[in-house]
Amino acid sequence: MTISKEEAKAISELMIAKRKEHVETAKAAQQLVKENNAIRRKLKKALKSGPHTIPQLAEETGMETVDVLWHIAAMEKYGAVIEVGMDEDEEYYTYSLAKGVKK
Amino acid sequence: MTNKRLHVDALVVGGGIAGMQTSLDLGDQGYQVALVEKTASIGGNMVQLSKVFPTLDCASCITTPKMSSVHHHDNIKLLTSSEVQKVTPHGDGFIAEVLLKPTYVNNDTCTGCQKCEEACPVDILDEYDYGFNARRAAYIPFPTAIPYTAVIDMDHCIFCGQCIKACPVPDCIDFNMQPEVIEIETSAIVISTGFKVTPYDAKEEYGAGKFRNVIDGLMMERLLAPTGPYGHVLRPSDGKLPDSIAYVQCAGSRDLTLGVPYCSRVCCMYAIKQAMLLAGALPMADITIYYMDIRTFGKQYEQFYQNAKAMGIEFVKAKVARITEVENQDLNVRVELIDENSQVVERHHDLVVLSVGMLPNYDPQAVFSIDIAEDKFVETPYYHNSPAATTRPGIFAAGTAAGPMDIVDTIVTAGSAAADVAAYIQSHNGHKAETAVETQTTVAERSVDHD
Structure with missing residues (x-):
């Protein structure tokens, strides 16, 4: 949706006021977004080379498998990652970056 | 805070399968019903299930049409993100004070397009999936939610304004939305607050x-x-x-x-x-x-x-x-x-x-002044003659609020509660339900605003 400059300014002013009203919440959310983005960048970088299983991604990124699974599930839900197949032992699904996702 | 008053025949508390079935059974008989649900969508525990036993029917395929029927029923007023705070006697019935919590999205204008959800940068644990996946701070509770409208989770919001910018409906997202208290005047109340697990x-x-x-x-x-x-x-x-x-x-x-x-x-x-x-x-x-x-x-x-x-x-x-x-x-x-x-x-x-x-999900003693049994579920002392009756005349219980039971029994007790409510209303104020066809005034139309 395209919005006018005036509308954008009004939204921006409202958000500044709300951030002042909810300082702790806004800070915590900001920290969470930063952490999530850093993790997603690592996962996307690993996925650039081709499909990976959850343990493979964990090994490459140095993360816990449980955390990798959560982020991959989230990225799949919101369209950044797709499931593409299974590993040779048919124990784990493999995941790839979805088409059009910035690597 | 505005002081609206809604007049109904029955107030149903809890929008799971028991509350929905009770509301539909009463609404279909022509009684005016207000259904109060504390979360942003009706559906309860059942809508989260995969299939039901012993038929292995899809749980969502049974629940979703009922959710839709409740939402579109002329005789049912649905209040989500709402909680009953206080109940006082009033003539032959009760007045319930209900808190409508702000969702920061206008339910009347939200189209459920999910543009706000796509734009939101905050991913947190999705409680609907027990934390196995993520949801956004601007989100629709689950794929078959009713009402199918977004909610802004103010406890996890980063206040970036991306949701407002992405929303195609002017003024639909309202960060200044305030809680509201309304009064519901009712002849009878049904507690269908369900269960939680150990x-x-x-x-x-x-x-x-x-x-x-x-x-x-x-x-x-x-x-x-x-x-x-x-x-x-x-x-x-x-x-x-x-x-x-x-x-x-x-x-x-x-x-x-x-x-x-x-x-x-x-x-x-x-x-x-x-x-x-x-x-x-x-x-x-x-x-x-x-x-x-x-x-x-x-x-x-x-x-x-x-x-x-x-x-x-x-x-x-x-x-x-x-x-x-x-x-x-x-x-x-x-x-x-x-x-x-x-x-x-x-x-x-x-x-x-x-x-x-299963454990009871809610203790109704303080607000509704009814007793609970030794197992902490709602006491139903006349179980063999009037299974839905509680210790307070005019207040009834349906489904797992009264004790552990499966979906089949929950639906049976919901029907029983609706029958008990209808009998109670007729015996106490002589009011017989208007048939659905005869009913020209809906719950909303019968409501009176008192500013």
């Missing part, structure tokens, strides 16, 4: 909460559901397809150490159902159910159990003493085999499901 980490020896691959029955429902967090049944620790799955029965019921002496009545059947679904989803997996005794009391339930055995599900009469984590986050289950001279053995599984029991 905390899955209540028994420390089973390791849930510590070991990722020890989960509970409702979590497995989400893993089995087509709309589940992974799209497949995967181990939460690492995404592996489980090869050996164990169920531990009575892991939250019939256990004095947890203060839950009663049988929850559904755990045997849901474990058998899930085992059968797992056998279909994971044909190579071994599935074992450790049980004290199997209780299959309902119509066609015993046949369902026999079918599960015939499918190769292993039933082991045993008491599970302890679960420990071993290499690769697999699990060792130490069991005492009841039928084999109390022999103690350790068996290896890679996913364990605790069949947790």
Whole structure:
């Protein structure tokens, strides 16, 4: 949706006021977004080379498998990652970056 | 805060399957109903289930049409994100004070397009999927939510304004929305506040909460559901397809150490159902159910159990003493085999499901002045003659608010509560329901605003 400059300014002013009203919440959310983005960048970088299983991604990124699974599930839900197949032992699904996702 | 007053025949508290069925049964008879639900969508626990026993019908396919009927019914006023705070006697009936919590989205104009959700940068644990997946701070509670409108989670908002910019409807998202209190004048009240499960980490020896691959029955429902967090049944620790799955029965019921002496009545059947679904989803997996005794009391339930055995599900009469984590986050289950001279053995599984029991979801004593029984569910003292009646005339209970029961019994008690309410209204104020056809005024039209 395209919005006018005036509308954008009004939204921006409202958000500044709300951030002042909810300082702790806004800070915590900001920290969470930063952490999530850093993790997603690592996962996307690993996925650039081709499909990976959850343990493979964990090994490459140095993360816990449980955390990798959560982020991959989230990225799949919101369209950044797709499931593409299974590993040779048919124990784990493999995941790839979805088409059009910035690597 | 505005002071609106709504006039209805019955106030139903809780929008799960019991509350929806009671509302529909009353609404269809022409009674005016207000249905109050504390979360942002109706549907309750049932909408999260994969399938129902013993028919293996899709749970969502049963629930969703009822949710839709409630939402579109002329005689039902649906109030989500709302809670009853106070109930006072008023003539032959009651006045309930209801708090409408702000969702920061206008339900009347939101189209459910999810543009706000797509634009929101905050990912947090999705409680609908028990944290196995993420949701945004601007979100629609679940794919079949009713009302299908967004909610802004103000406790996790980053206040970036992206949701407002993305929303195609002017002024739909309103960060200045305030709580509102309305009064509902009603002849009768139905408590249908449902159940919660025994905390899955209540028994420390089973390791849930510590070991990722020890989960509970409702979590497995989400893993089995087509709309589940992974799209497949995967181990939460690492995404592996489980090869050996164990169920531990009575892991939250019939256990004095947890203060839950009663049988929850559904755990045997849901474990058998899930085992059968797992056998279909994971044909190579071994599935074992450790049980004290199997209780299959309902119509066609015993046949369902026999079918599960015939499918190769292993039933082991045993008491599970302890679960420990071993290499690769697999699990060792130490069991005492009841039928084999109390022999103690350790068996290896890679996913364990605790069949947790049912607890009441809400204590109605303070707000509704009704008694609860020894088991803490709503007391229904005239169970054999008037199963829905509570200790306070005019207030009734439906579904698992009154005790553990399955979906079939929940729907039966909901019908019973609707019949009791209709009889009560007629005997107390002589008001007979107008038929749906005759009713020209809807709940909304009959409401009067008092500023």
